[in-house]
Amino acid sequence: MACTSQKKTVKMSQNYSKVCRSFMEDFDESTDHPMMMTALGVYENIRNTGDHTYGYRMDLWRIENEIIGFFYLYESSLEPDQMGPLSGTLIDGDLQLTAWTKEGKGFENWEKSAVQLFVFDGKKIANQLIGKLSLFHCENAPKLEMYDPNILLPSSEMWEVENFKNTTTWKEAYSEELKMGGN
Numbered sequence: 001m002a003c004t005s006q007k008k009t010v011k012m013s014q015n016y017s018k019v020c021r022s023f024m025e026d027f028d029e030s031t032d033h034p035m036m037m038t039a040l041g042v043y044e045n046i047r048n049t050g051d052h053t054y055g056y057r058m059d060l061w062r063i064e065n066e067i068i069g070f071f072y073l074y075e076s077s078l079e080p081d082q083m084g085p086l087s088g089t090l091i092d093g094d095l096q097l098t099a100w101t102k103e104g105k106g107f108e109n110w111e112k113s114a115v116q117l118f119v120f121d122g123k124k125i126a127n128q129l130i131g132k133l134s135l136f137h138c139e140n141a142p143k144l145e146m147y148d149p150n151i152l153l154p155s156s157e158m159w160e161v162e163n164f165k166n167t168t169t170w171k172e173a174y175s176e177e178l179k180m181g182g183n
């Protein structure tokens with residue numbers, strides 16, 4: 001049994017290693033749609049202590065079964081410690097997302113900071129996202145590891161996102177956020 005599990009881990013690591021190298025190019029190509037982008041909303045579970053902020057936020061849009069948006073991770077700073085674009089699918093409530101992140105631009109040597117993939121596997125139920133979050137380190141012994149096994153992100157009562165007539169207008173509106181991903 002351990003041998004099968006080990007083979008699966010190696011195969012997943014190889015797949016995510018490819019994603020590390022090509023995510024931004026694939027994201028750019030896959031997000032070219034002439035169709036309407038429907039706002040799914042902002043989902044967050046963020047705790048602010050005054051000096052520090054902890055938690056997650058996802059801004060999501062839908063084009064048929066495809067989901068695109070942004071992932072924000074707060075580990076202590078008032079600004080996101082890591083952020084980046086995400087893509088995935090939402091089919092019959094099952095939600096799979098992969099976010100390509102780097103440390104926030106406030107960090108020194110941002111361009112050289114390590115790339116990491118966050119993989120969300122869960123469900124969209126009513127106005128919340130429920131699932132688990134895994135982390136794939138793209139550099140230094142790449143491997144997929146559990147980051148947070150119990151994610152619950154309710155729909156934000158503070159923030160909203162709007163619909164866009166196509167991805168071109170969305171990319172123009174979010175050009176700064178997309179630059180964080182290296183575009």
